[in-house]
Amino acid sequence: MRAVEKVIAAGPPTTLMQAHAELVRSRPGLDASSGAWLAYYQRSVALYEQIVKIDPGHEGEARYWAQRERTRAGNIAARIRAPAPSE
Numbered sequence: 001m002r003a004v005e006k007v008i009a010a011g012p013p014t015t016l017m018q019a020h021a022e023l024v025r026s027r028p029g030l031d032a033s034s035g036a037w038l039a040y041y042q043r044s045v046a047l048y049e050q051i052v053k054i055d056p057g058h059e060g061e062a063r064y065w066a067q068r069e070r071t072r073a074g075n076i077a078a079r080i081r082a083p084a085p086s087e
Contacts, residue, residue, distance in 0.1 A: 012050070016058035016065075019051050034080050041073035 013019040023044055028036045048066035052059050 013047065014051075015055050016051050016062050019047050019062070019065075023047065034076055038073055038076045038080065041069045041076065044069035045073060 013022050023040075026040065026043070028040050032040075045066050048062045048069060051062040052066065055062060
């Protein structure tokens with residue numbers, strides 16, 4: 001059986017697959033704060049929007065992922081802003 005190595009390019013991602021890989025590596029842990037998750041999703045949006053411009057073969061997919069992450073960021077931001085329920 002041969003081992004397959006992934007080559008990680010230096011510098012910012014320039015393809016959709018590189019963006020996915022980068023975001024998987026930088027994903028917060030499940031116990032991370034809402035603020036950490038918000039920052040992660042905001043970064044994801046920015047990265048996928050860059051990919052839209054530089055990976056034309058995956059423009060539609062990158063737009064989908066940017067919108068998906070934008071929605072997640074919006075949901076987290078709304079939860080952060082929401083007042084705590086009165087007891």
